[in-house]
Amino acid sequence: MESIAMTRQQLDGDKMIVNMGPSHPTTHGTLRIVLELEGETITKATPEMGYLHRGVEKLGESLSYQQFIPLTDRLNYCSSIMNNVGYTTAVEKLLDIQIPKRAQQIRVLVSELARIADHLVCVGVNAVDIGAFTAFLYLFRQRETIYDLFEMAAGQRLHTSFTRIGGLFRDIPEGFVPLTERFLVECEASLDEMENLLTHNPIWHDRTKGIGAISPEDAVNWGYTGPCLRAAGVPQDLRKAQPYLGYETYDFDIPIGTTGDVFDRYLVRTEEMRQSLRIIRQVLDRLEPGPVMVDDPKIALPSKEKVYTRMESLIHHFKLIMHGMEMPVGEVYSATEAANGELGFYIVSDGGKNPYRIRVRPPCLPIFSSFEDQVKGGLIADAVAVLGAMNVIAGELDR
Amino acid sequence: MAELDINDAVLTTRLDAVVNWGRKNSLWPMPFGVACCAIEFMSMMSSKYDLSRFGAEAMRFSPRQSDMMLILGTITNKMAPVLRTIYAQMAEPKWVISVGVCASSGGMYRTYATLQGVDRIIPVDVYVPGCPPRPESIIYGVMKLQEQIEKESLSMRKDHIARFYESLERQDALQAAKGLTSQQTIREMLMDAGERGVGTIF
Amino acid sequence: MIIEHIDAQLPGTITDRHDFRGDQTVVITRENLLAVVDLLHREGFQFLVDITAVDWPEREQRFDVVYHWLNLASQERLRVKVPVADGESVASLAGLFKTANWFEREVFDLFGIRFEGHPDLRRLLTWGDFQGHALRKDFPLDGGDVFCMEGCTAPYNNGERS
Numbered sequence: 001m002e003s004i005a006m007t008r009q010q011l012d013g014d015k016m017i018v019n020m021g022p023s024h025p026t027t028h029g030t031l032r033i034v035l036e037l038e039g040e041t042i043t044k045a046t047p048e049m050g051y052l053h054r055g056v057e058k059l060g061e062s063l064s065y066q067q068f069i070p071l072t073d074r075l076n077y078c079s080s081i082m083n084n085v086g087y088t089t090a091v092e093k094l095l096d097i098q099i100p101k102r103a104q105q106i107r108v109l110v111s112e113l114a115r116i117a118d119h120l121v122c123v124g125v126n127a128v129d130i131g132a133f134t135a136f137l138y139l140f141r142q143r144e145t146i147y148d149l150f151e152m153a154a155g156q157r158l159h160t161s162f163t164r165i166g167g168l169f170r171d172i173p174e175g176f177v178p179l180t181e182r183f184l185v186e187c188e189a190s191l192d193e194m195e196n197l198l199t200h201n202p203i204w205h206d207r208t209k210g211i212g213a214i215s216p217e218d219a220v221n222w223g224y225t226g227p228c229l230r231a232a233g234v235p236q237d238l239r240k241a242q243p244y245l246g247y248e249t250y251d252f253d254i255p256i257g258t259t260g261d262v263f264d265r266y267l268v269r270t271e272e273m274r275q276s277l278r279i280i281r282q283v284l285d286r287l288e289p290g291p292v293m294v295d296d297p298k299i300a301l302p303s304k305e306k307v308y309t310r311m312e313s314l315i316h317h318f319k320l321i322m323h324g325m326e327m328p329v330g331e332v333y334s335a336t337e338a339a340n341g342e343l344g345f346y347i348v349s350d351g352g353k354n355p356y357r358i359r360v361r362p363p364c365l366p367i368f369s370s371f372e373d374q375v376k377g378g379l380i381a382d383a384v385a386v387l388g389a390m391n392v393i394a395g396e397l398d399r
Numbered sequence: 400m401a402e403l404d405i406n407d408a409v410l411t412t413r414l415d416a417v418v419n420w421g422r423k424n425s426l427w428p429m430p431f432g433v434a435c436c437a438i439e440f441m442s443m444m445s446s447k448y449d450l451s452r453f454g455a456e457a458m459r460f461s462p463r464q465s466d467m468m469l470i471l472g473t474i475t476n477k478m479a480p481v482l483r484t485i486y487a488q489m490a491e492p493k494w495v496i497s498v499g500v501c502a503s504s505g506g507m508y509r510t511y512a513t514l515q516g517v518d519r520i521i522p523v524d525v526y527v528p529g530c531p532p533r534p535e536s537i538i539y540g541v542m543k544l545q546e547q548i549e550k551e552s553l554s555m556r557k558d559h560i561a562r563f564y565e566s567l568e569r570q571d572a573l574q575a576a577k578g579l580t581s582q583q584t585i586r587e588m589l590m591d592a593g594e595r596g597v598g599t600i601f
Numbered sequence: 602m603i604i605e606h607i608d609a610q611l612p613g614t615i616t617d618r619h620d621f622r623g624d625q626t627v628v629i630t631r632e633n634l635l636a637v638v639d640l641l642h643r644e645g646f647q648f649l650v651d652i653t654a655v656d657w658p659e660r661e662q663r664f665d666v667v668y669h670w671l672n673l674a675s676q677e678r679l680r681v682k683v684p685v686a687d688g689e690s691v692a693s694l695a696g697l698f699k700t701a702n703w704f705e706r707e708v709f710d711l712f713g714i715r716f717e718g719h720p721d722l723r724r725l726l727t728w729g730d731f732q733g734h735a736l737r738k739d740f741p742l743d744g745g746d747v748f749c750m751e752g753c754t755a756p757y758n759n760g761e762r763s
Contacts, residue, residue, distance in 0.1 A: 022481050025460035030433050050726040051478045055510030077435035140445045223700025241676050330621045361651040369703040477728050511744025582728040593748035
């Protein structure tokens, strides 16, 4: 492969170049890091990305707003529903519509489930990279329950495309709430088990404390958001700072770290999972019956019975599919607190059926761009720990 | 009496059958995990779906130590030369399962950046559709591969693998001649094949 | 609010402003970018959220480089747009905001807009000798590959907007 680091002629005899990726055992997606080592100490680390650049933003320009929703699923594929929610929130901001109460509550419910799923993968895979395989197996059992919940609600385990512009695809079925109640209990127990294995483990402390520490000013300057920013000590969480979907009505805490190192990030993520369980409990308590889709024929597709029996519904269905929604001319930026941080959608509309420009602001791009600063001077084993704690998902990094 | 003892202890069969039986029941996968299908692969390897029942527990991330490459996720044009290099490093006998529609045909990404199907650059044995396919589907794909392996013959030459290595030499020659990056070389070979109406470059 | 601050301390720099769905946008010229950014940094807008660009090929200044800022103390957001013609370059913010480094590389890769003063301006998402700039409106969706769109009609319409 092409050399993006120094060539052999330029190096003196003591340094060694090690290439991590793009195909590598740490299951973090395809990225490439060219490490320059002096013994085991890293002197330079050049990250390279783009190995999963699929052209999503360009593709969005030739699809309608509703057709873009499956593409958003595949951005952060560990927590697909949060991308759906983020995108449809942006389009609803552009249209200036309010979705029904029940739809908001269910969106919060599935978002928090997806957040738990993402953190389970991040902590589990971080542990596997460092060598602690058992935590991963315990945590993945809970992920299977979350998959069952998603399959019940949306029909698909991983890429749900659950939200629609104006609400949800469909209402949650009968067995969803009992299974969620069971999940709340089981997940709490599983998190306790995992913490028993890791939190007070001296090997875990040795491998993660002090590794990849970052100051709050540096973190803000690098553009960090999400658990990595909160682990560095900056109390920024869009659910509290700029609430959406009714988050201001729920009672939950934001865990803040002190040093920003890998151990703090692990603790922040674990505590966030517990807080998400708390939010889900509150949503289940106050879930009220009602519609899940906005009652506007110019935005929502009518139900199939109406399409087959009533003329206006047939016409509305035809217009929505063939000519798209009537979009105002303008641009919006809408951000939600995804599992990795601030997931932003910048949509420019020129009034046509397709968006003129869709931009996805990936939360892990600024975090990954700071990789060299984080590992310089450290040992090569620390590079793997830091990479795991950053939770770089190539789908949203490269789009 | 001696004959009965020998009959219990000795089994006669064809060499092909025994070798294929051994190969199909010890397929060591090399997960080329790239995108979302890799998450379903992780689910498949954990206890609920459990691929190790099929002898495929020894997941080796090194191509030198594995038999079966599972391509999990979208292969972009930037990743294409990497995939060819890794496939070339595997020792024969080797098989490829392309998991998911992105690897099989480009999926929903008909763009400038996505390779429209991994079979354009390397030979593929089994395609598993789905976006992402359920873990049971991937296991079914492995079972289909096992059925294919059963019918193989030791004397049969694997034509497509020989053509792949020959195309690798052509790629190196073209890259050296024009001074391009490996991605641009493969892209030119693909565009050239597309204009001739041929899908693959090997 | 911040727009009044900019108007007071750097009069005449704002050529246009919008307020759409609660988003504040100002349009400035590329020569004034560094001055405005400096002011924003001093006023507490220290979090550069995003840098991107939009292509309007009919306009003479065909690109709009779009910056998004967030004030962590007051949770106020601001969008700054800088119109740029094809071939012109914009001052790089990579010295002041480390996050700008890769965002500007991505804009260069996908649009071809150069950033003066950037420490390492090369392609980020596509490979080294990729031909063209992918997100420009005159770049085809399939990148010129005949096989890519084979047998495909709606909804892609071969990259044409329907």
